[in-house]
Amino acid sequence: MRSTAVPVFIAVVGGMLACSEPFADRATSTPHLQSITQSGTCPAHATKVVASEGDLMAALEGASPGDTIAIRGTIALDQPEFDVVTSNVTVTCATPGSGVVVATGNTPSWLFVVWAPGVTIEHLALDARGAAGGSYLAIFDGVGGFASDERFTHNQITCGPMSDSCVFFALEGSHGATATDNAIITAGTGLGLHLEGVVGGSIARNSVVATDSGSRGILVDAGSGVDVADDSVRGPWNVAVLVKDAADSITVERGNFSGGSFATIRLVDLTHFRFLGNTVTCSAICFEMFGSPGAHVTGNRVVATGAITGIDVEPHNELVTDGATVDGNVIQALSPSGIAGEGGIHVSTGTGLTVTNNTVTGPWVNSMALTFLAGSRIQGNTLVGSAGAGIAFTTDTATQPITFTGDTVQSNVVTAWSTTGVSIQAACRNLLAGNVVEGKGTVDLLLAPTTGANRVVAGARGIVNQGAQDCDGDGIVDPNVIGR
Numbered sequence: 001m002r003s004t005a006v007p008v009f010i011a012v013v014g015g016m017l018a019c020s021e022p023f024a025d026r027a028t029s030t031p032h033l034q035s036i037t038q039s040g041t042c043p044a045h046a047t048k049v050v051a052s053e054g055d056l057m058a059a060l061e062g063a064s065p066g067d068t069i070a071i072r073g074t075i076a077l078d079q080p081e082f083d084v085v086t087s088n089v090t091v092t093c094a095t096p097g098s099g100v101v102v103a104t105g106n107t108p109s110w111l112f113v114v115w116a117p118g119v120t121i122e123h124l125a126l127d128a129r130g131a132a133g134g135s136y137l138a139i140f141d142g143v144g145g146f147a148s149d150e151r152f153t154h155n156q157i158t159c160g161p162m163s164d165s166c167v168f169f170a171l172e173g174s175h176g177a178t179a180t181d182n183a184i185i186t187a188g189t190g191l192g193l194h195l196e197g198v199v200g201g202s203i204a205r206n207s208v209v210a211t212d213s214g215s216r217g218i219l220v221d222a223g224s225g226v227d228v229a230d231d232s233v234r235g236p237w238n239v240a241v242l243v244k245d246a247a248d249s250i251t252v253e254r255g256n257f258s259g260g261s262f263a264t265i266r267l268v269d270l271t272h273f274r275f276l277g278n279t280v281t282c283s284a285i286c287f288e289m290f291g292s293p294g295a296h297v298t299g300n301r302v303v304a305t306g307a308i309t310g311i312d313v314e315p316h317n318e319l320v321t322d323g324a325t326v327d328g329n330v331i332q333a334l335s336p337s338g339i340a341g342e343g344g345i346h347v348s349t350g351t352g353l354t355v356t357n358n359t360v361t362g363p364w365v366n367s368m369a370l371t372f373l374a375g376s377r378i379q380g381n382t383l384v385g386s387a388g389a390g391i392a393f394t395t396d397t398a399t400q401p402i403t404f405t406g407d408t409v410q411s412n413v414v415t416a417w418s419t420t421g422v423s424i425q426a427a428c429r430n431l432l433a434g435n436v437v438e439g440k441g442t443v444d445l446l447l448a449p450t451t452g453a454n455r456v457v458a459g460a461r462g463i464v465n466q467g468a469q470d471c472d473g474d475g476i477v478d479p480n481v482i483g484r
Contacts, residue, residue, distance in 0.1 A: 061085075067089050090120040099125030127157075166186050174199065178202045184209065186208075199224050230255065233257045260285070295321075309344075343364050355368070362384075367417070373404055404428070414436065
């Protein structure tokens with residue numbers, strides 16, 4: 001046993017995590033969860049075939065690099081965990097549907113703890129209900145844990161209330177985590193799939209489902225070079241997908257994400273981040289990205305019902321949003337959505353942002369809200385049906401009178417808005433050209449008194465120009481220039 005070496009990852013609340021289901025019921029209670037293991041292929045040859053707890057423990061303790069240990073049937077774990085301490089070992093099934101469950105009355109830490117590099121856990125049914133940590137932990141701490149290049153694939157995992165994560169790669173800067181083609185179902189407060197400090201990894205084609213309130217569906221914490229692709233996360237998570245803490249070069253693509261009582265997608269302090277071709281279904285915060293300069297948010301579809309915001313890009317601490325790109329997304333509100341100052345798209349506080357070729361439809365408070373931008377390009381967007389403005393320059397003019405300079409708003413189509421097509425304030429020396437603005441009200445373009453020296457090449461019917469801003473501080477108003 002090496003369970004005493006992992007308390008840093010486990011906080012057991014006495015009695016709360018105990019499982020009350022009889023073992024016989026647990027072994028047969030989730031037949032629908034065996035589809036992944038049944039569809040896979042158990043190896044034709046295994047170094048050892050085991051069918052009991054003692055046999056599996058002995059096989060793991062006596063394993064040599066390259067061994068394949070195959071489980072036949074369901075093994076009940078009555079110990080703290082199964083430890084894998086030999087490198088390049090595979091633990092798999094001898095017959096489809098084989099795996100490990102928690103024995104009645106036991107509260108193990110994890111089902112499997114991987115301490116050695118190059119270990120594969122595959123094609124198993126793992127029922128971790130009753131475990132304090134979860135089903136799987138791979139650990140690198142440079143003392144007793146040297147996990148790297150780990151593979152966890154084609155498994156069917158069930159977790160209940162827990163204090164940690166159903167599947168956890170705690171690599172702290174070590175290289176390599178592969179988690180693919182797994183089905184993870186949780187019914188508790190912990191996390192589904194958790195990567196911490198992973199350098200280089202693939203998270204692909206996993207289904208992560210919460211049947212009761214959970215914390216995070218997928219969490220990528222720090223690390224770099226991880227590709228999260230073709231995954232599905234759904235259920236009553238607090239946050240469906242969270243990527244945070246200076247994670248670098250993370251890509252989330254082609255996923256299908258829903259749920260999230262707080263946020264469906266939350267991204268904090270990232271570099272070289274990409275969010276590509278995903279579908280997000282939401283009723284709170286759909287997508288929020290804080291302090292992630294140079295990020296690419298491209299080709300996604302967001303469907304909102306009573307949401308707070310669609311795609312929201314904002315600064316965090318010292319990190320701004322310089323150079324971020326929001327391009328080719330479709331953001332749809334099925335019912336009134338958004339709060340004051342936000343919108344179907346909201347981008348804030350950066351230089352050189354690109355917001356192009358997006359389609360925003362439905363009764364958002366604003367189709368698009370812009371805050372504190374400089375040298376940015378807003379072009380080629382189609383914005384339809386806002387309950388307020390099509391494009392709103394939103395800011396706190398009491399604390400900083402001028403917050404938009406050198407921006408280009410060009411060739412956008414803004415239709416069916418309710419109050420104002422384009423509403424601009426706190427803005428000097430910006431260009432508006434070639435926009436098509438047609439709505440329900442009479443004001444296509446409003447230039448507030450806090451505007452000046454803006455050039456408007458009008459594609460609008462009704463322009464209200466109240467501009468009276470001294471942009472250069474010489475005591476003379478710099479008028480807006482309107483022409484064709």
